Each structure stands twice: as C-alpha cells, then as structure tokens.
Amino acid sequence: MNDFTYHAPTSLDEALAALRGAEGAKLIAGGHSLLPVMKLNLAAPSDLVSLAGVPGLADISDDGDSVTVGAMCTHAQVAGSATVQGRIPALAAMADGIGDAQVRNAGTIGGSVAHNDPAADYPAACVALGATIVTDRREIGADDFFQGMFMTPLAGDEVVTAVRFPVPSRAAYAKFANPASKYAVAGVMVADGPDGVRVAVTGASGDGVFRVGEMEAALAGSFSADAVAGISVSSDGMLSDTAAGADYRAHLVTVMAKRAVEACG
Numbered sequence: 001m002n003d004f005t006y007h008a009p010t011s012l013d014e015a016l017a018a019l020r021g022a023e024g025a026k027l028i029a030g031g032h033s034l035l036p037v038m039k040l041n042l043a044a045p046s047d048l049v050s051l052a053g054v055p056g057l058a059d060i061s062d063d064g065d066s067v068t069v070g071a072m073c074t075h076a077q078v079a080g081s082a083t084v085q086g087r088i089p090a091l092a093a094m095a096d097g098i099g100d101a102q103v104r105n106a107g108t109i110g111g112s113v114a115h116n117d118p119a120a121d122y123p124a125a126c127v128a129l130g131a132t133i134v135t136d137r138r139e140i141g142a143d144d145f146f147q148g149m150f151m152t153p154l155a156g157d158e159v160v161t162a163v164r165f166p167v168p169s170r171a172a173y174a175k176f177a178n179p180a181s182k183y184a185v186a187g188v189m190v191a192d193g194p195d196g197v198r199v200a201v202t203g204a205s206g207d208g209v210f211r212v213g214e215m216e217a218a219l220a221g222s223f224s225a226d227a228v229a230g231i232s233v234s235s236d237g238m239l240s241d242t243a244a245g246a247d248y249r250a251h252l253v254t255v256m257a258k259r260a261v262e263a264c265g
C-alpha cells in the first residue's frame with residue numbers, strides 16, 4: 001500500500017476543502033471496500049479524507065412517506081433501527097444480510113452506494129424502492145445513479161450525505177449469497193411503492209443493478225410468485241466466475257424473484 005496523508009475533518013465544509021486540496025484525494029467511510037482495493041494496489045489515493053468526524057451524517061429519520069438514512073449509517077445501524085424495521089422491514093433485513101458482523105459494523109450505506117459494486121445489496125434496494133441519493137449539492141434518483149460496474153455520476157469532490165427511501169406498501173429482498181463473502185451471486189428486491197411495482201437485480205450482471213420490466217408488468221397485473229415464475233432473463237452479459245456461471249445466474253434471477261414476491265406476503 002502506498003503512503004497517503006490522512007485527514008480527519010470535523011465538518012462537511014472541511015471535508016470538501018480537503019477533497020479539493022489534493023488531486024488524488026478520496027473519501028473514506030467504513031474502509032471495507034476502499035482499503036482492500038488499496039492493499040491490492042488497484043487504488044493509490046494521495047490523501048484519505050475521513051467522514052467519521054463529520055456530524056449529522058449518521059441519523060435515520062422517519063419523514064412520513066419516506067425514511068432518510070444518513071450516509072455514515074453502518075449496515076448494523078440500518079438493520080437495528082426501529083424506524084427502518086417498522087417502516088421498511090425489507091431494507092432492515094437486507095442490511096442484516098450484508099457480509100458478517102465486522103463488515104456490518106464498519107461498512108456504511110454511503111460507501112456502498114458510492115462504490116457501486118455490481119454484487120452489492122444496496123443498489124438493488126435503492127433501485128427497487130425508488131430511492132434518492134442526496135449529496136452535498138444535489139439529489140439523484142437511483143435509476144440515474146447506478147451507471148454500471150463501479151460507476152456513478154458523483155464528481156470527485158462530491159459527498160453522499162444521505163439516501164431517502166419512499167415507504168412501500170410491501171417489499172422483500174431475496175439473495176443467493178456467496179457463502180464466503182455474502183456478496184450477492186444474485187439478489188432480487190421486489191417493491192410495491194408509490195411508482196408501482198419495481199424489480200431490481202444485483203450480483204448477476206457485469207453492468208451492475210438492473211430492472212426486469214417484464215416481471216414488473218406481470219406483478220402489476222397479478223402480484224404473485226406464479227406471475228414471475230415463467231419469466232426468464234437472458235444470460236447475455238451475466239457475470240461468470242468461480243461462484244456461478246452466466247446461465248446459472250440467469251436462472252437464479254427468476255428463483256430469487258419468486259422468493260422475494262412470496263416473502264412480500
């Protein structure tokens with residue numbers, strides 16, 4: 001790992017100034033995606049700007065028709081939040097299924113969405129629930145935010161401050177997890193929310209999270225596992241690795257979609 005300068009700002013303005021102060025500066029939240037990448041020398045930031053001391057980024061609020069989760073909320077915090085459990089239980093359950101206890105106690109929602117790993121769970125939750133990513137300067141709908149493997153519209157000096165989730169009438173997430181890491185081999189979130197039924201898949205495609213329009217239309221007509229049971233997705237563009245081949249991942253999408261619909265009750 002290369003040497004770097006560590007910054008511990010105590011306000012958002014200080015964090016932004018530190019980010020703009022060095023061309024190779026990067027934010028660090030839980031460090032559970034960034035540090036492994038640095039250890040492999042796939043990233044070598046000149047400066048790390050920690051968000052740990054920036055106040056106001058780890059709150060969870062119930063705003064009536066939506067729940068807002070601060071960017072520095074850990075997965076454990078989201079899983080254990082009475083607000084999230086009460087308003088969007090599928091989101092709490094999804095967060096509880098991320099990695100292991102160490103990952104859940106360090107990794108954050110802001111880091112997860114900014115990193116946009118194609119096997120991460122939050123992208124599916126954000127897209128299915130129709131979430132909005134809030135930054136220091138703008139709000140970005142989830143459909144526009146996740147732009148492909150590790151790609152988002154975030155500027156180099158932009159800070160995700162929160163994620164706002166509309167409260168659905170029903171939602172559930174089903175994941176076929178890699179037994180070692182718990183990353184999704186294929187994970188499907190189904191949500192029936194203010195914008196209708198949305199089905200979002202993570203883990204399966206090299207392009208990251210995607211929606212399955214045919215399943216959404218079928219569920220809008222009849223919200224039942226049978227409605228999606230006969231719908232298959234193409235294996236073109238699916239990931240193929242030691243965990244699963246492309247055809248198996250495509251098969252898993254239908255199976256996980258059925259399970260998620262069943263879990264909606």
Ligand SMILES: Cc1cc2nc3c(=O)[nH]c(=O)nc-3n(C[C@H](O)[C@H](O)[C@H](O)COP(=O)(O)OP(=O)(O)OC[C@H]3O[C@@H](n4cnc5c(N)ncnc54)[C@H](O)[C@@H]3O)c2cc1C
Pocket residue numbers: 026027028029030031032033034035036051071072097098099100103106107108109110111112114115117119120121122154158159160161181182183184
């Ligand atoms: C063993 C292991 C198992 C895992 N299993 C899973 C799993 O099952 N499911 C899953 O979804 N994830 C899993 N993860 C990933 C984990 O959830 C990470 O914590 C998460 O992806 C990144 O969050 P972080 O806070 O650690 O971000 P960091 O590693 O600190 O940062 C990641 C990236 O986001 C940027 N960033 C961080 N915060 C912000 C912000 N607020 N605004 C803008 N940019 C920001 C950083 O600059 C960096 O580029 C696993 C990780 C490990 C190590």
